[in-house]
Amino acid sequence: ETGVTQSPTHLIKTRGQQVTLRCSSQSGHNTVSWYQQALGQGPQFIFQYYREEENGRGNFPPRFSGLQFPNYSSELNVNALELDDSALYLCASSSQRGTSTDTQYFGPGTRLTVL
């Protein structure tokens, strides 16, 4: 069974640029969630995708957007990068969307640095 994978591992961008992060969900999972983890803090929920539709969103501006593909892999896009966007971006997949027993399995993350 293949776990959740993310690419790239590290990324350096400058303010104002755009970035795309990628995530492959665990085999058999149809739901992908994205989180932002700033240094020294817990992860913050960005949004979730279920069967190619956005299924919920945290308190992040519209310049954070996403996609989910038919194979359930996903992308996180961030436009007009700001310095505060520097963080570890985590992707998690699960198979029981939005239920109380939904267990999310996390990838290793992408470290984004904005200069």
Added chain:
Amino acid sequence: AQSVTQLDSHVSVSEGTPVLLRCNYSSSYSPSLFWYVQHPNKGLQLLLKYTSAATLVKGINGFEAEFKKSETSFHLTKPSAHMSDAAEYFCVVRGWVGNDMRFGAGTRLTVKP
């Protein structure tokens, strides 16, 4: 709204001694609660979860947690710490309806030889 508070930002123990990481929760519904561990430069790994079955939950690597509704707590324990337990630990709450997992700020566990 649901939230968790991890009462200690840093806990230091000696190898072979017990571990206690404290978490209090707030939830409008009967909550689902999780503990995740994050080793340096690694993703989050699920340790255990509570979903309204048994109040004492056993997880991986000898960890367990007890759900106490009267105290709104979900503390994580381990009888004997190992050097490999050194990591960041996160308490997480989910509501009955929804897809938003709320993480605590984390507790860094240091294990001294």
